[in-house]
Structures are given as C-alpha cells and as structure tokens.
Amino acid sequence: MLVLTRRDVYELVPMRDAIDLVKQAFCDLSRGTARAPLRTPIEIPDAHGTTLFMPAYVPSLHSLGLKVVSVFPDNPARFSKPTIHAAVLTVSPETGEPSALLDxxxxxxxxxxxxxxxxxxLLARPDARTLLVIGAGAQGPTQAxxxxxxxxxxxxYVFDRNPQASQSFADRLRELVPDLQARVEVVNELDTVIPLADIICTAxxxxxxxxSDALLRPGVHINAIGAFTxxxxxxxxxxxxxxxxxxDSVPAALAEAGDLIKPLQAGIIREEHLRTELGEIVDGIKPARTSxxxxxxxxxxxNAVQDLAVAAEAVRRALALGRGQQVSLL
Structure with a gap:
C-alpha cells in the first residue's frame, strides 16, 4: 500500500488541478454517476469533538475510498495541536484492496x-479584486x-477571533503561494471591510x-464552508x-447545513430556493451568475467525492513519479 504525506500531496496536486478535479467530481455527483452516502458523524462529548466518516465512489476518476476527519476545536488550547485531523484511504475499484493512505x-x-x-x-464577478477571509485557521489560506x-x-482582508491565526495567515499563504502578489491586511473589525469585499470566504x-446582511455590497460572491452541522x-x-x-449536494445541505436549515425552519425560505448544485452549473444544466x-x-x-477525486489523482501521479512509501499490510 502506498503512503503519501502532506508534502507529497502538495507537490503532486497543485490547486489549479484540484479545482478541475473537484469540478468533475461535483458534475458526476449531480449526474448521479458518483456515489457519496451522507457522512456518519460521531460526537465525542468529553473532548467537544466530532469525527466524521465519509465514503465515496467516483467512477469517471477511477476513485473509491473513505475519509475520516476529526474536528476538535479545543485542540489548539489544550494540546497545541490543529483543530482538524484527517486521513484518506483509497481502495482499488477492481479488487477492493486498500491501495493508498494519504494525509x-x-x-x-x-x-x-x-x-x-x-x-x-463560476459565480463571482469577473472584475472581482478584493477578497475577505473570515476564519484564518487551517482552511483559511487554501480558501485564499x-x-x-x-x-x-x-x-x-483577513479576520479571525484568534489574533495569532490572523497574524500568521500571510506567512502560511506564502508557503502555499510563494509568488503571492496580493496585499494581505489583517482587520479587527468586520463592519468596515464587509462593504469592500467582492468575494467573501467564511471558514x-x-x-x-x-x-449584517445590510453591509454586503451588490454583486458580492460568498463561499460559506465553515458551518457543517x-x-x-x-x-x-x-x-x-x-x-x-x-x-455542493442538495441532500447533504438539507441534512447538515445550519446556514440553510435555520432559515428553512423559520419560514424565511422554502426548499425550492435550494435546488441548484454546483455540478449542475459545471454541466451547463443550471445558470451561473445572471447579473x-x-x-x-x-x-x-x-463531500467525499472531493477527497477521493484529489486523492486518486495524487496516487496516480505518485506511482508515475515513484513518490511516496510502499508499506505491506501482510
């Protein structure tokens, strides 16, 4: 079985390639050719944590497997460890054998x-020049x-309630993007920068x-990826x-996304408002931005199709280039 580290994955699959892979995976998910059952969360009350088990099969990308991801918000304060830990196991679609383990x-x-x-x-204005990242933790730099x-x-613009996360954001982003040209500015008040943002990422x-909704500028695009219960x-x-x-997935969003479930329960929106999947826009079935x-x-x-799409490509490239470590489970 092949083992790939963080460094392996970073060097094997650049972000631009990952974007294309995820587009294909979402397209397959919306078409119904990919399979991704709703993830199974297990709450760990004593640690205030959640561990999620996420399987998927993406035939077009020859990808089958499982991700296990844990979100333990107390980790930084209690153990000086990251909030999120995860591993991905890929399985051969031909034989069912475990084929690779990835960070x-x-x-x-x-x-x-x-x-x-x-x-x-697909959705942001072509002339967007200003980005606001709310949440400068593990997800923040890759969002940017x-x-x-x-x-x-x-x-x-970067905002986080943890000053250390905000202050280290630029350095962590430059590790990912060494030729970074954009100016990075840490902000302490959201109200002053919300009206300036063309794109907002919340994590x-x-x-x-x-x-406040009233602060948003017309034409803003928002990526809301943080709230997952x-x-x-x-x-x-x-x-x-x-x-x-x-x-990303209508069934998953209706089951898990508090950002959508709470307005539904309050009668502010109806389910018909939530019927467009990103894969349908990739496929040309639904429109992108209209004004x-x-x-x-x-x-x-x-969704696990994202993980397995990227993982399968990392494994293919690693085998072609002789990257990673081979480990026998026998």
Missing part, C-alpha cells in the same frame, strides 16, 4: 479550497489560494451570523433569502 488534513483544506475556487470561477487561482485579487464554526451558522438568513444559492448586481452564495458542507 487527509492538508488534503481536506486543499479540496475545500478547490470547491470554493470552482464556485468562485483557490480564489487567487481564478480571479486577479489585489487585496486580501468558522460560528453558531450565529458573522455579519444544523446548529452552526455563518451567513445571515436575509442573505440566504436574497442570494442565488448553490450547494453584475446579483449576490451569489455557495454553501458547502463538504
């Missing part, structure tokens, strides 16, 4: 960024990296809206109600 922590950030990159490519791949961003575990919420219900909402003033919202709770 899933970086891969999760990569594929989540790639999903936002795909959505930004993905947006930089599809739009000529000149200024990146938090908030349980109430992060900003019915109890969590990053986006104001008023924004959800007036935006063109696109999701320069339209507010667009991509809500993602994450």
């Amino acid at each position: 899933g922590t970086y891969l999760t950030a990569l594929r989540t960024g790639a999903a936002s990159g795909a959505a930004t490519d 990296w993905a947006v930089l791949c599809v739009r000529p961003i000149e200024t990146i 938090t575990t908030a349980r109430s809206p992060l900003f 019915p109890e969590m919420q990053e986006i104001p219900p008023e924004t959800v109600a007036r935006a063109y909402v696109v999701v 320069s003033e339209q507010i667009t919202l991509f809500k993602s709770v994450g």
Whole structure:
C-alpha cells in the first residue's frame, strides 16, 4: 500500500488541478454517476469533538475510498495541536484492496479550497479584486489560494477571533503561494471591510451570523464552508433569502447545513430556493451568475467525492513519479 504525506500531496496536486478535479467530481455527483452516502458523524462529548466518516465512489476518476476527519476545536488550547485531523484511504475499484493512505488534513483544506475556487470561477464577478477571509485557521489560506487561482485579487482582508491565526495567515499563504502578489491586511473589525469585499470566504464554526446582511455590497460572491452541522451558522438568513444559492449536494445541505436549515425552519425560505448544485452549473444544466448586481452564495458542507477525486489523482501521479512509501499490510 502506498503512503503519501502532506508534502507529497502538495507537490503532486497543485490547486489549479484540484479545482478541475473537484469540478468533475461535483458534475458526476449531480449526474448521479458518483456515489457519496451522507457522512456518519460521531460526537465525542468529553473532548467537544466530532469525527466524521465519509465514503465515496467516483467512477469517471477511477476513485473509491473513505475519509475520516476529526474536528476538535479545543485542540489548539489544550494540546497545541490543529483543530482538524484527517486521513484518506483509497481502495482499488477492481479488487477492493486498500491501495493508498494519504494525509487527509492538508488534503481536506486543499479540496475545500478547490470547491470554493470552482464556485468562485463560476459565480463571482469577473472584475472581482478584493477578497475577505473570515476564519484564518487551517482552511483559511487554501480558501485564499483557490480564489487567487481564478480571479486577479489585489487585496486580501483577513479576520479571525484568534489574533495569532490572523497574524500568521500571510506567512502560511506564502508557503502555499510563494509568488503571492496580493496585499494581505489583517482587520479587527468586520463592519468596515464587509462593504469592500467582492468575494467573501467564511471558514468558522460560528453558531450565529458573522455579519449584517445590510453591509454586503451588490454583486458580492460568498463561499460559506465553515458551518457543517444544523446548529452552526455563518451567513445571515436575509442573505440566504436574497442570494442565488448553490450547494455542493442538495441532500447533504438539507441534512447538515445550519446556514440553510435555520432559515428553512423559520419560514424565511422554502426548499425550492435550494435546488441548484454546483455540478449542475459545471454541466451547463443550471445558470451561473445572471447579473453584475446579483449576490451569489455557495454553501458547502463538504463531500467525499472531493477527497477521493484529489486523492486518486495524487496516487496516480505518485506511482508515475515513484513518490511516496510502499508499506505491506501482510
């Protein structure tokens, strides 16, 4: 079995390639040719954590396997460890044998960024120049990296309740994008920068809206990737109600996305408002942005087809280049 580290995955699959892979995976998911059962979460109350088990099969990319990802918010304070840990196991679609084990922590950030990159490519205004990242943790830099791949961003505003995360954001982004040209500015107040943002990426575990809907500028595009349970919420219900909402998977969004479930339960929106999947836009079945003033919202709770699409490509390239370590389980 092949073992690939974070460094292996980073060097084998650049963000631009990951965006294309995720587009294909979402297209297959919307067509019904890919299979991704709703993930199974297991709560760990004593540690205030959640571990999620996420299988998927993407035939067009010859990819089958499982991701296990843990979100333990107390880790940084209690153990000086990251909030998110993950591993991806790929399985041969021909024989069912375990074929590779990959670091899933970086891969999760990569594929989540790639999903936002795909959505930004299809939904953001072509003249977008200003990006606001809310949540400067593990997901923040790859969100910015993905947006930089599809739009000529000149200024990146960064906000996080943890000052250390905000201050280290630029250095972590430059590790991913050594030739970074955009100006990175840490902000302490969201109200002053929300009206300046052409694109907003939210990557938090908030349980109430992060900003006021009234502050949004016309034509803004939002990638909301942080809130992944019915109890969590990053986006104001008023924004959800007036935006063109696109999701990664309708069944998953209706089961897990608090940003959408809470307005539904309050009667602010109806399910018909949430029927557009990103894969349908990739496939040309549903429209992308329809006007320069339209507010667009991509809500993602994450789907294992993203992980397995990127993982399969990393494994293919590693085998071709002789990268990684071979380990026998016998």
